[in-house]
């Protein structure tokens with residue numbers, strides 16, 4: 001299995017963070033599907049701007065892929081979850097930030113937001129990542145030789161964290177794994193101490 005495999009990745013949500021992820025994938029030449037509520041026709045313009053590595057899909061098609069980036073507003077998570085009866089075998093990268101949605105504290109009741117997400121996607125393996133920087137920062141070009149932008153990853157299943165870290169590397173980023181969602185994941189859950197911290201790893 002290779003981090004650059006085709007038909008493996010999908011982004012659900014084509015707004016600010018979904019489009020930023022699409023930019024990272026297409027810059028790296030890694031094929032990725034993308035879906036939203038409005039269907040593939042609404043994604044033609046975005047796809048044309050990013051080239052053939054970006055594939056507009058229906059939501060159903062996107063959810064057939066193995067590794068799915070969840071790039072929807074926090075309140076939309078149950079709706080996405082209901083689009084599949086069983087998420088077994090899916091690795092979901094949760095880029096959402098509950099904090100900015102009114103009433104989310106009542107919904108979470110102290111749970112880590114990625115654990116809430118996992119509860120809405122029964123059977124899925126959920127990894128928290130790509131949520132702690134603004135979309136525009138995630139894609140901003142760094143000066144040549146400056147190093148690689150850091151993305152933080154929290155996962156309860158180490159193998160899943162390793163896979164997303166390898167993918168982040170293939171996307172040109174420096175992955176820093178923080179351990180379990182209830183531990184390291186809290187550091188990147190708004191208002192945690194690593195939120196909006198823009199770090200660049202310099203070569204030693």
Ligand SMILES: NC(=O)c1ccc[n+]([C@@H]2O[C@H](COP(=O)([O-])OP(=O)(O)OC[C@H]3O[C@@H](n4cnc5c(N)ncnc54)[C@H](OP(=O)(O)O)[C@@H]3O)[C@@H](O)[C@H]2O)c1
Nearest residue numbers: 013014015016017036037038072074076079096097134135
């Ligand atoms: N904006 C940032 O800089 C940033 C950075 C890191 C993390 N985040 C987090 O990422 C999430 C998305 O933020 P955003 O700023 O990208 O939002 P956004 O610009 O409003 O885009 C949301 C996208 O989600 C899609 N969507 C909504 N409900 C859906 C559903 N049920 N099924 C499929 N697609 C659905 C929308 O589809 P349509 O296009 O069809 O309406 C839209 O493409 C939020 O939780 C946010 O906190 C944002």
